[in-house]
Amino acid sequence: QxxxxxxxxxxxxxxxxxxxxxxxxxxxxxxxxxxxxxxxxxxxxxxxxxxxxxxxxxxxxxxxxxxxxxxxxxxxxxxxxxxxxxxxxxxxxxxxxxxxxxxxxxxxxxxxxxxxxxxxxxxxxxxxxxLRPYTGVLYIAEPGAKADSEQFKLGGNAPLSCSGKAFAQRLKRWIDARGHPKTTVWCPNNCCGRQTVDPFVADSTGRYAVKPWRALLDLDYGECEGWTRAEVEERQPELLSRMRDDEYFTQWPGGEAPYQLSSRLSYCLKEIEQETEPMLIVAPPVVVRVLLSYTLGLLPEQCMQITIHRHSVYVIDMNQEPAGIEMHSLLAEEGDSG
Missing domain, CATH: 3.40.50.300 (P-loop containing nucleotide triphosphate hydrolases)
Incomplete structure (x- = not known):
């Protein structure tokens, strides 16, 4: 209809x-x-x-x-x-x-x-x-926390904080412990994404193939890039009002809407379907939401209802029907990306 x-x-x-x-x-x-x-x-x-x-x-x-x-x-x-x-x-x-x-x-x-x-x-x-009948296990995680002065700003290209770097090391040890002979690692092509996967790049065993993807970058916040949510509320209250009504289809001034980011990720999703080796994808919260909603068979717009837990890794088994999902917290929680 x-x-x-x-x-x-x-x-x-x-x-x-x-x-x-x-x-x-x-x-x-x-x-x-x-x-x-x-x-x-x-x-x-x-x-x-x-x-x-x-x-x-x-x-x-x-x-x-x-x-x-x-x-x-x-x-x-x-x-x-x-x-x-x-x-x-x-x-x-x-x-x-x-x-x-x-x-x-x-x-x-x-x-x-x-x-x-x-x-x-x-x-x-x-x-x-x-499409493949067998898929490797899929691990998805948000990058480590950014430096304190940038942590609550939209977008940006800040380095990791001390806790963010600790998460990167813990994530590497945790994936090592899974024992996979080969794992593909994707990350956004920005500072915090690359720093989160640096321990995998430094690994000399040949177990990890690391690939930065521009498509995995955070939402383009346009004119609001670098603002805090409080600054958006103060300067553009009507924008947040529209987002409360329909965040998935609301576009940031001069930037993107989440539905446009979903389209940007379409090629990545095709590659995931084709992959038979285990994969680790490190991506910002809104990208993680889109990936989770896709693998769990949710409607695209339902992705905005998913809460992402910082310094955690999601394990998705797409060999099950429906896909199985587990969450493992690797560091003490410092807040969630709600």
């Missing part, structure tokens, strides 16, 4: 059923054929199938009273029944050659596209091609 994109989740096992669906949507919504796109996921790799059943299907409502092996056996039997009647989408088929479709084989091994011409459908195809 009132949206621009609809997602119809169905098996669509036969060509006759797909033709029926196309006819229905064309008639009911007056859609041109180019606006109906099929996304088909095919998998013949037994290890991927087994992993997906055990990690996702076996934890669903159908199997609450079943053991994982019982759920695996039952779902495999159900799959065999589907295979008896299933007709995959086919390039060049007399009817389906007119359709727009994206077909993914074995989690990115092969990606087939037909009549994918719009910007939106190309983005969907690009996203689908990056």
């Amino acid at each position: 009132g949206g621009q994109v609809g997602i119809f989740d169905a098996t669509n096992t036969t060509r006759a059923r797909r033709a029926l669906m196309v006819a229905h949507f064309q008639a009911a919504l007056d859609l041109p054929l180019s606006c109906i796109v099929f996304l088909e996921i095919l998998c013949t790799d037994d290890s991927i199938v087994r992993h997906t059943i055990l990690q996702v299907k076996a934890k669903g409502a159908d199997y609450v009273d079943k053991t994982p092996e019982e759920a695996l056996h039952d779902f495999q039997e159900r799959t065999k029944q589907y295979e008896k009647v299933y007709e995959p989408l086919a390039l060049g088929h007399p009817v389906e050659r007119k359709y727009s479709f994206i077909q993914l084989h074995n989690a990115g091994e092969v990606l087939v596209q037909q009549n994918i011409n719009s910007g939106l459908t190309r983005s969907i195809a690009d996203f689908a091609g990056r």
Whole structure:
């Protein structure tokens, strides 16, 4: 209702059923054929199938009273029944050659596209091609606290305080203790971000690949850069009033709104989906909120309701459905980024 994109989740096992669906949507919504796109996921790799059943299907409502092996056996039997009647989408088929479709084989091994011409459908195809059945664990943390004189100012490029540097060292030891042979580390390309990951850069074992990202920089506060919240309240009270009503879509004068930052992070999110090694992402609070809301399957605007705990690390297991999350406080709390 009132949206621009609809997602119809169905098996669509036969060509006759797909033709029926196309006819229905064309008639009911007056859609041109180019606006109906099929996304088909095919998998013949037994290890991927087994992993997906055990990690996702076996934890669903159908199997609450079943053991994982019982759920695996039952779902495999159900799959065999589907295979008896299933007709995959086919390039060049007399009817389906007119359709727009994206077909993914074995989690990115092969990606087939037909009549994918719009910007939106190309983005969907690009996203689908990056999906992987196994993801590494994801660690997310805010940089250490900035120097006291800058700690409560918006934006800026201040160095870490003493407690911020202590957090950087503690974070390195904590990640070391996870025992991963390889870990990718991302940080914003600013002073406090780089200083927070300096202990990883200094590591000589070759376990850490550190990459600064401009996309992970804090929100652009425009004319209010370097102000405190009290100064914003005094100089632009109407701005804070609008933010209280709708912070996600309110733009800082000459700067960004959180929804624009979410768009800026789109490429980072695609890279996260493709990554199979463990990752540590160090980012300012508003970026951490966007990352958490994405991985937890929340609506984008719900990210502003998330409270970020300073000097803590969030552990996200995206192999679960829904994703599992834990928080570990590494230093005594000095305040939260509410």
